[in-house]
Amino acid sequence: MAFDRIIGHDRQRQRLMDAVTQNRLAHGYLFCGPPGVGAEALAIELACAVNCESGPGEPCGTCRHCRRIRALQHPDVHLLVPASSAPPPEGPAGPPSRNRESQGRGNAREERRQGLSALLADDPYAALPLGKNDILSVDDIRSLRRDASVKPYEGRKKVAVIVAADRMNTASANALLKTLEEPPGTLMLILTATRSQRLLPTILSRCQPVSLPRLSEADVKAALTDRYDVQPDEAELFARRSEGRLAEALSAMSEGGLRLRDEAFALLECIHDAPPLRLFEQVESLAASHREEPVVEKILDHLLELYRDLFILSATGDSSILSSPERQVPLRALASGMSVLDVEQGVAAIEEARRGIALNAHVQLALLVLVLRLRLNRGSAGSRETHSRAAPSHTPPAAD
Ligand SMILES: [Zn+2]
Secondary structure (H helix, E strand, O other): OOOOOOOOOHHHHHHHHHHHHOOOOOOEEEEEOOOOOOHHHHHHHHHHHHHOOOOOOOOOOOOHHHHHHHOOOOOOEEEEOOEEOOOOOOOOOOOOOHHHHHHHHHHHHHHHHHHHHHHHHHOOOOOOOOOOOEEEOHHHHHHHHHHHOOOOOOOOOOEEEEOOHHHEOHHHHHHHHHHHHOOOOOOEEEEEEOOHHHOOHHHHOOOEEEEOOOOOHHHHHHHHHHHHOOOHHHHHHHHHHHOOOHHHHHHHHOHHHHHHHHHHHHHHHHHHHOOHHHHHHHHHHHHHHHHHOOOHHHHHHHHHHHHHHHHHHHHOOOOOOOOOHHHHHHHHHHHHOOOHHHHHHHHHHHHHHHHHHHOOEOHHHHHHHHHHHHHHOOOOHHHHHHHOOOOOOOOOOEOO
16 A cells, blocks of 8 residues: 555545656645644655655655655755744843844744654654644745745755644735745645635645545554554554544543543532532633643543543443543442433533634633533532523633
8 A cells, every 4th residue: 555654544645646656746735634634644755755765656764865854854845834923931131122022932933843843753643732823924934935946955856844734824825825826846835734614715726635534443543553552452442532533542642631631530520529619710720721731622622521421321321432431430420410411411511612712712711601501410419409590501702
């Protein structure tokens, strides 16, 4: 099978390999799919295929081009990742001058970019922890265009991979459009995106789309056991939770991922058992950590999984298909006081909060509304008298 470093997506890899070997590659590609299915990995392998010493064709993986492209250190292959434009924290010497401030911002941004690129150089299936402020600026696109407009130094073809191209603003999208309309020299542009509807139609119409669906659970499980030495039982569990996104499984298995899962469980227990004041404190602390790093959406995803488990337990009592089998004892205790309707209403509330936060709702307020709704639906004797009341259903106002 073509591109044997790639997991799943057999049809898409074959189509690209045919284009490489028959010398009919497009100038622009858009690799689009849910986050974590391997769009960046495929882009890097395609760059290897066109520049491999033994090619163009299946990348050998060992020649100087393949090795340097995979390490993201090849002079003819440029990979651009979005980076935050947020200013660095103020130093002890007081507010910096405007010049120093913009310089510091530039350095911090470049450091962040290098950190994100290093993750992909280390593992092209790594999950990139992109936040709201990580964007592709017009300067990023212009400098990419400058780098890409010269002849290849060593390889056959210049390749520019723009990661998360759906994070361009209007100015950068227009700059990219110019590059797509008149691609300099031998440049091949590969855009990766999770939400193609966020790209300008004029950009979409100039790229050949390659749609990358979710991987099968079996593919994720096999990748985890074969490439990451995960034990089969654990691999099966994380593959089931990942919903076909390998990067999601990898990030969930990391230390930080496990911590977020614990936090979601702590929140669930708090909603059910803690005095209101503790619950409010927990909401405040979650909102505060979200300001440092966008964690709340992840925690809500885990909370949703826990509610799925509660649903399974309250509807069937069957624990063999739980997402968190290691927590089946406390989950069973929580589920015992809940009706299926309680759990369903909880799921609806979490999904609503999740949507609101994705649409820029005020995080702390959205969380507060959510935990109060979940408390009404916790099904314990204490909440029964308020249970018949209609749950508040307004969406918190957008942040300014
Ligand atoms: Zn090679």
